[in-house]
Amino acid sequence: MAATVADTKASMAYAEVNYLNEPKGLKSWLLTLDHKRIGLMYFFAIMTMFFLGGIFALLVRLELFTPKQDFFGADTYNKFFTLHGAIMVFLFIIPSIPAALGNIILPLQLGAKDVAFPRLNLASWYVYVTGALFAIYSMVTNAVDTGWTFYAPYSTTTNTAVISMTMAVFILGFSSIFTGLNFLVTIHKLRAPGMTWFKMPLFVWGLYATALIQVLATPVLAITVVLLMLERGLGIGIFDPAMGGDPVLFQHFFWFYSHPAVYIMILPGMAIISELITAFSRKQMFGYKFVGFSSLAIALTGFMVWGHHMFTSGQSELSAVIFSFITFLVGIPSGIKIFNWLATMYRGSITLQTPMLWAFAFLFLFTIGGLTGIFLGAISLDIHLHDTYFVVAHFHYVMMGGTVMALMGGIHYWWPKIWGRMYNEKLARFSVFFVFVGFNVTFFTQFILGTRGMPRRYYQYLEQYQTLHEISTVGSWLLLLGFAIMAFYLIHSIFKGKVAGNNPWGALTLEWTTSSPPPAHNFERQPIAVNGPYDFDKVAAEITYEGTPGFGETVVAKKETTEVKH
Ligand code: HEM
Ligand SMILES: [Cu+2]
Numbered sequence: 001m002a003a004t005v006a007d008t009k010a011s012m013a014y015a016e017v018n019y020l021n022e023p024k025g026l027k028s029w030l031l032t033l034d035h036k037r038i039g040l041m042y043f044f045a046i047m048t049m050f051f052l053g054g055i056f057a058l059l060v061r062l063e064l065f066t067p068k069q070d071f072f073g074a075d076t077y078n079k080f081f082t083l084h085g086a087i088m089v090f091l092f093i094i095p096s097i098p099a100a101l102g103n104i105i106l107p108l109q110l111g112a113k114d115v116a117f118p119r120l121n122l123a124s125w126y127v128y129v130t131g132a133l134f135a136i137y138s139m140v141t142n143a144v145d146t147g148w149t150f151y152a153p154y155s156t157t158t159n160t161a162v163i164s165m166t167m168a169v170f171i172l173g174f175s176s177i178f179t180g181l182n183f184l185v186t187i188h189k190l191r192a193p194g195m196t197w198f199k200m201p202l203f204v205w206g207l208y209a210t211a212l213i214q215v216l217a218t219p220v221l222a223i224t225v226v227l228l229m230l231e232r233g234l235g236i237g238i239f240d241p242a243m244g245g246d247p248v249l250f251q252h253f254f255w256f257y258s259h260p261a262v263y264i265m266i267l268p269g270m271a272i273i274s275e276l277i278t279a280f281s282r283k284q285m286f287g288y289k290f291v292g293f294s295s296l297a298i299a300l301t302g303f304m305v306w307g308h309h310m311f312t313s314g315q316s317e318l319s320a321v322i323f324s325f326i327t328f329l330v331g332i333p334s335g336i337k338i339f340n341w342l343a344t345m346y347r348g349s350i351t352l353q354t355p356m357l358w359a360f361a362f363l364f365l366f367t368i369g370g371l372t373g374i375f376l377g378a379i380s381l382d383i384h385l386h387d388t389y390f391v392v393a394h395f396h397y398v399m400m401g402g403t404v405m406a407l408m409g410g411i412h413y414w415w416p417k418i419w420g421r422m423y424n425e426k427l428a429r430f431s432v433f434f435v436f437v438g439f440n441v442t443f444f445t446q447f448i449l450g451t452r453g454m455p456r457r458y459y460q461y462l463e464q465y466q467t468l469h470e471i472s473t474v475g476s477w478l479l480l481l482g483f484a485i486m487a488f489y490l491i492h493s494i495f496k497g498k499v500a501g502n503n504p505w506g507a508l509t510l511e512w513t514t515s516s517p518p519p520a521h522n523f524e525r526q527p528i529a530v531n532g533p534y535d536f537d538k539v540a541a542e543i544t545y546e547g548t549p550g551f552g553e554t555v556v557a558k559k560e561t562t563e564v565k566h
Helices: 005-012 026-030 035-063 074-110 117-138 162-189 202-232 247-281 286-306 317-345 354-377 378-385 387-419 425-451 462-498
Strands: none
Touching: 005 074, 005 378, 035 074, 035 117, 035 354, 035 425, 035 462, 074 162, 074 202, 074 247, 074 387, 117 162, 162 202, 162 462, 202 286, 247 317, 247 387, 247 462, 286 317, 286 425, 317 354, 317 378, 354 425, 387 462, 425 462
16 A cells, blocks of 8 residues: 555544534534544533542542541531542443544444434433433432442432432433444444444443443333332332332332443443554454454343342342352353453553553552452452442442543544544643542552441541541542543643644544544545554554654554464
8 A cells, every 4th residue: 555645644634624613613513413422521520520520539538638527417428438439320321432532433344434323422412401400409409428329229219319310310321322333323324335343342232331331221220210219209019118118129220220230331441452552563363253252242141140249238148159160151251251351462562651550550449459359349359348438449440440440541532533633642641640640549558448447428437437538538639630630731731732643643544544633524535444443464554643663654564473483
């Protein structure tokens, strides 16, 4: 493939006419059917929610700095951790990777002009915003103090604004279902000519598995919160034993959605990591099919383990043993992914650019999160660790150490495609550093606190826990610093960043073949998938950004086969 000089210049330039500025005007944004614009609107929405949820987290940590009451009373504290959890789960992390990055990137990676149902896509954003408004309404009218899990019968009897918050969750569910449905049909119907299932990028495989869960599990949550609202509003006894209901039933319903939901959170994160590991190792994905199918395996087994949240809630011993066993099984496909990522890096041409640093942070933190999940899946251990800070540490290692690190990796990887410009890489490294260190300082201490018996959801505690709580709170300030630096250089880069060109990293998936930022209809010519997404041993792409090693060259990576030197 000999590129002409003119082609090369164009591929290194900033695309003056692009989806960001054509068509112009606020109305063209609010009524847009362009998946990239909708994805960007989602991006700003989820980042606002990450900020809001982060403020509540910092307040919770601030109160926990000392064992006694310092700033807020018990009721306010309960509201703060509930709002933190509910915002982070329902308004930030579930829509984050699929609805924001997935919306922007998935059609580009498939070589499609848009998603299958662009109007449904726009509708999903408005549904999301409506849900967010209900959540905000709840926050300003007495808020909620039940924890993000809304366990009955407390949630049907507390005098806080449970109905508006559960209504928010109900509405947000539909936006999630719309996105999932759209992706399923898009992946089936709109792949570029030549793109067979096994030539799809692994990001697409991951979003496909995620979409299955979104479509199948979310309706269960919707029904659960409707029943909760009926009980609260009309006094129908479903969950409250005082009215003849069964509180354990609520927990079954809730976790039947919410365990699969943790895979709605982590599968897209894993999917991003697959892209990063191959791109920055310049190597074919080791065990591509295993990595692809393991996403489906996780999605399916994820439906059968919800009872591990209820080992102490009253279920038969037999069901506890079965849930425990299946929980261990989920570790297998996750382990397959980790091993294949490591094998992909082995003998690769690794470059340590910012997205890859986030991928390393993910590998390290998610592995800790996953392994401590196995502790909790063992019934005898969980009896002791249930509802302690060990659990808080575990799910933060998975959700924040896993999904949020992957999200940050994805944002930094696709940022130059989305805006056509590159961020300041020095500052980006500082940001990774502070977030990584801050994260471990904040949350590793909580594993220790948990094993020593510190319960979760308390604003006062015994003096023996103080030092570890203090360290954890200081960690949350380091996290704040890391994310503040990031916000600064990312916003700065939109206006002042260096031009990135079409393919700043030299990656091979189709989104890198169009200009940066892409035109409104994505591609000037219909792309054809000739090669696999990671055939670095067969094809080479020109690297269009001066900060990437091999700039201006078309670098051919090492062949997979090992040459024996004599
Ligand atoms: C900015 C960093 C973060 C800090 C400092 C932080 C801190 C905390 C604290 C102190 C609690 C209360 C624990 C308790 O007393 O039970 C908590 C709970 C929780 N956090 Fe975070 N968190 C952070 C990020 C996140 C993220 C990114 C997510 C999800 C994506 C998340 C999800 C949750 C959930 C679901 C709960 C449980 C709430 C509940 O008990 O109802 N957190 N967090
Ligand atoms: Cu679970």
